[in-house]
Amino acid sequence: MQVPILKQGGYLIASIQSVLSDADLLQLRDSLGDRVGEFRSRGVIIDVTVLDVIDSFATRMLRAIAHMLKLRGAETVIVGIQPDVAFAMVQLGLTLEGVGTALDLEEGLAYLDTKTKRIPADGN
Amino acid sequence: METEAQTEIHSAADIVTARQRGRTLALQLGFNGAEVTLIAAAISEVARNIVDHAKKGEIVMSSVMSSATSNSGSGRRGIQIIARDEGPGIPDVAQAMQYGYSTRRGLGVGLPGAKWLMDEFDIDSRLGRGTTVTMKKWLPYK
Amino acid sequence: MKKKPEFKIQNITQPTKPTADYSDPLLRELVSHLRQNRTQLREEWARRITDAQLLTAMTKEEIFSEATSVYDNYVEVLETGSVEALQAYARNLSERIIPRGVETHEVVGIVLLLRDVLARSLFKKYQADFDLLNRVLDAYEPAANRIANTVAVSFVQERERVIRQQQEAIRELSTPVLQVRERLLILPIIGVIDAQRARQLTEQLLRGIRGNRAKVVVVDITGVPTIDQIVANHLVKTVEASRLMGASVIITGLSAEIAQILVTIGVDLSKMNAVGDLQGGIEEAERLLGYKVIISQEPLSLKEPKL
Numbered sequence: 233m234q235v236p237i238l239k240q241g242g243y244l245i246a247s248i249q250s251v252l253s254d255a256d257l258l259q260l261r262d263s264l265g266d267r268v269g270e271f272r273s274r275g276v277i278i279d280v281t282v283l284d285v286i287d288s289f290a291t292r293m294l295r296a297i298a299h300m301l302k303l304r305g306a307e308t309v310i311v312g313i314q315p316d317v318a319f320a321m322v323q324l325g326l327t328l329e330g331v332g333t334a335l336d337l338e339e340g341l342a343y344l345d346t347k348t349k350r351i352p353a354d355g356n
Numbered sequence: 357m358e359t360e361a362q363t364e365i366h367s368a369a370d371i372v373t374a375r376q377r378g379r380t381l382a383l384q385l386g387f388n389g390a391e392v393t394l395i396a397a398a399i400s401e402v403a404r405n406i407v408d409h410a411k412k413g414e415i416v417m418s419s420v421m422s423s424a425t426s427n428s429g430s431g432r433r434g435i436q437i438i439a440r441d442e443g444p445g446i447p448d449v450a451q452a453m454q455y456g457y458s459t460r461r462g463l464g465v466g467l468p469g470a471k472w473l474m475d476e477f478d479i480d481s482r483l484g485r486g487t488t489v490t491m492k493k494w495l496p497y498k
Numbered sequence: 499m500k501k502k503p504e505f506k507i508q509n510i511t512q513p514t515k516p517t518a519d520y521s522d523p524l525l526r527e528l529v530s531h532l533r534q535n536r537t538q539l540r541e542e543w544a545r546r547i548t549d550a551q552l553l554t555a556m557t558k559e560e561i562f563s564e565a566t567s568v569y570d571n572y573v574e575v576l577e578t579g580s581v582e583a584l585q586a587y588a589r590n591l592s593e594r595i596i597p598r599g600v601e602t603h604e605v606v607g608i609v610l611l612l613r614d615v616l617a618r619s620l621f622k623k624y625q626a627d628f629d630l631l632n633r634v635l636d637a638y639e640p641a642a643n644r645i646a647n648t649v650a651v652s653f654v655q656e657r658e659r660v661i662r663q664q665q666e667a668i669r670e671l672s673t674p675v676l677q678v679r680e681r682l683l684i685l686p687i688i689g690v691i692d693a694q695r696a697r698q699l700t701e702q703l704l705r706g707i708r709g710n711r712a713k714v715v716v717v718d719i720t721g722v723p724t725i726d727q728i729v730a731n732h733l734v735k736t737v738e739a740s741r742l743m744g745a746s747v748i749i750t751g752l753s754a755e756i757a758q759i760l761v762t763i764g765v766d767l768s769k770m771n772a773v774g775d776l777q778g779g780i781e782e783a784e785r786l787l788g789y790k791v792i793i794s795q796e797p798l799s800l801k802e803p804k805l
Contacts, residue, residue: 251376254368285375285393287400288466311744315704316393318739324397324469327738334744335711343744390701 235260237267243275243344244268244306245337248282257293264297268306275344276301279337281312291326298331307347308332311340359384359419363403365441366412371403374415381417382435386495395435395493398473401466402439402489408466410443410486420492434475434494442486449481524637529577531623532616540569543608543615552607555598564591565608568649572612576641581648588652596653596660605653609646616642675706681713682783684776688721696732703736707745714783715740718776720751727763734765746771746786750779 235256238245244267246260264276278294280286286294298308309332313321321327332347334340361377363370378399382392399415406413420436446452453468467489471477474491481487532539544565547553553561568591571584592605620638624631676684683706687699703715717736719725725733737747749772752760757772773779 251372253372284379285396285400287397287404288469289404310742313742313744314393315701315708315739315743316390318704318742319390319700319735320393320397320473321742322735322739323394323473324401325472326469328742333742335707335713339711339713339744 235263237263239267239271239273240341242273242348243277243341244271244273245277245279247279250282251284252290254289254293257290261293261297261300265300265304268301268304273306274348275307275309277337277340277344278308278310279312279340280310281314281336283314283317286313286317286321286326288324288326291321291328295328295331298328307344309334309340309343309347311336361417363415363417364412365403365406365415365439368404368407371400371407374403374417375399378415378417378435378437381419382493385419385433385435387435387493391493394473395437398470398491398493399437401470401473402437402491405466405487405489406439406441406443409446410441413439413441413443413486415439422492422494432494434492436490436492437474439489439491440486441488445483445485445487446479446481447483449479453479522637524634525576525641528620528634528638529573531620532573532576535619536569536573539615539619540566542619543569543612546611546615547608550607550611552604552611553595553600555600556595565612567591568608568612572645575645575648576638579641581644584645585648585652588649589656592653592656596657602650602654602657606646606650609649613642613646675702675710677706677710677712678780681711681787682780683707683710683712683715684718684780685715686718686721686776689723691722691725691729693728693732696729696736700732700736700739704739704743707740707743712745714746714748714786716748716750716776716779716783718750718779719756720753720776722751722756725756725759730760730763730765734769737769748773748779748782748786750774750776 235246235248235252238247244264246264248260252260260278267273268276276297278297280294283290294310298310301308310328311334313333332343334343359381361381363374363377365371365374375396379392379396382395387395399417403415406415416438418436420434422432422434453471467479470489470491474493476490476492478490479487480490540562544558544562547561547565548558556564567587568584571587575581575584595605617635617638620634621631624634674686676686678684683703685699685703685706691699703717706712707715717733733749737749740747747770749770751774752772771782773782
């Protein structure tokens, strides 16, 4: 199943809707690469709230996506990793070193604002 | 109650199927959310191992009762997951079970990672014949 | 001194091979002997229990009434070969007497006493015919051992279950996840952490992060006397899992001893944000959250968001 990618200001939001196969993840990587170039985005949020498992392959892909996008000039933040999923990941020895993480979409946006030194819309 | 689930593994897409069946069975057996996730993650890793190294194989999951020889004590209920393939086999099992060791594109997390997630883990691999991984997780005492 | 029981504790949930043939005419004779002498043998047994100062937590009447039930179940096992009813009774009995402080050795002791009382009565009955006596005892011994096993194992299992239950209750009480202000949780850990408790702590903490939308967590381990490698690694994993959820963890109250242990076992401290004490940890947390700490004479100082 394809992951919809929304444009929100200078950011892209990839909101995963269902369990992903390896092929879906590879496709997500490719389309994010394209879109970041197309929209000259400064930041990308990948929302993984619905994922019930993030295994070694998914972790590797998320890391690869973040590193690739960094080279294209965009910060990536992964949001919505569930408590049980996070615990299983660290039990497997999987970490997302060098990749930003935040609790949810709202926090992810705040994270990107700080990272990209963007002042929030209300000017404070 | 369904107490056995078998999944043929032919491609990466089957990994998701196996994991979901494992999740369903584990929930039926009475594992809690955190444990179900650990079990699903372990299934994911052994299924991926089949796809990456043997192309095809199968995963059989069932309810199991611990025996007197188990170091977890006897009479405990749990889930057993057998991942079987007829692939090339693993030349050096001890090495493959070292964390961070990977022959191919992996993080070298798969099998040793799965071992950490489960209570019991056994691997039997023969060159040219295939590999069978048997792993178990026990329900906590009532 | 009480003698230690010598039999091996097997698990009763495993199907055990019947150790005697219950259609054995000798066993049948044995059963009818025990039925005929029920009153006298029960009394004898209850007396021996009192003499041996077992089950001191119970009254004489209670002992006699329980002894009667065990006796009847005992005879039934000899007769039918099935330990199920006895097992159920033993569980039920254990459940009732464990809260009153009855110990394992007492339960084992009373069962061994019954075995002895019955064996003596058999000696008396068959002493004239040594050969017959031997055969009766051959039939009786394995069944009696199995019965002793069943009762003792039921008791031990029940006891373990009670202990586990209590441990669980204590654990739940002992680790609150406190929300001190918006986005900030404090997890004060007190007491020894074993692997299981560490796991529970992690689960509570991760759920707490989600439930309270926490961004910073202060884990205070001032009250933890020592730490082993498993728990230390678990601590590191907890920090990592929290980060995966987008929260930062600050560890406070690391004693010199624990810090030394962590260094010795090679825990990667670079991932740990450690601050000396809880106060310092909260200040650091507020800094991370973007609050300015204002030192004030006022008891209730308002801390304003840094812009």
